[in-house]
Amino acid sequence: MLDALTVVTAVTALLLAAWCGWAAYRDQPTKDWHFIGMAVVSLLAAVQLVIGVVQLARGEEPEQGTAIFVAYLLGAAACVPAAGFMSLAERSRWGSVTAAAGGVVLAVLEVRLYDIWGG
Template sequence: MIAGFTTAAVVVAAIAAVLGVALGLAGRKPSDLSLAGPALVELLLLAQLVIAIVAPFTGNEPTGNPVEFYAYLISALIIPPAAIFWALTERTRWSVVVVGIACFAVAVMFVRMQIIWTVQGA
C-alpha cells in the first residue's frame, strides 16, 4: 500500500469528521458543506480499492490477511454513503454529527488497512 496516500486519506477523513461534528453541534442541518467531506472520503476509498487491486501486480503484496483487508475496505466503502443517506432523510443537526462520526470511523479504518497491508505478519 502507499503510505503517503494513506496519510492523506486519514487527514482528509479527520478534517471531514471534525467539520461534520462541529457543524452538527453548531446546529447546522445537512448541506453541501457538511456532505462534501464524506463524498470526498468515498472517492478516496474508491481510489484505495483501485490501489489494492493493482498493488499486488506491481510486487506490493499484503503481509497480513487479504480477506481481512478487503472486509475492512468493503465495510468502509459502505459507511459514507450510508451516513449521507441518513443525513438526507433525517435533516437534523444530529445527522450531521453522525456524518462526522462516520468519517472518523473511516479514518480509523484507513489506518487499520495500512497496518494489515504492511505490518502484520512482517
C-alpha cells in the same frame, strides 16, 4: 499500498468529521457543502480501493491476509457514503453527528488498513 494515500484519506476523513461535528455543535443539519466534502473523502477511499485491488492482482500480499484486507477496503469505501445517506434521513443536528461519526470510523479503518498491509 500507498502510505501517502492512506494518510491523506485519514486526515481528510478527520477534517470532515470535525467540520460536521462543528455543524452539529451549532445545531445545524448537513448541508450541500458537507455532502461535497463527503464526496471528496469517498473518492479518496474509492481510489484506495482500486489501488489495493490492483496491488493484489499484481501478486503483492498483505501481511495479515488477503480476505481481511479486502473486507477493510470495501468497508472503508462504503463507510462515508453510508453515513451520508443516513444523514439525509435525519435532517437535524443528528444528521451532522452521523456524518461526523462516519469520518471518524473511516480514519480508524485507514489506520487498520495500514496495519493489515504491514506498515
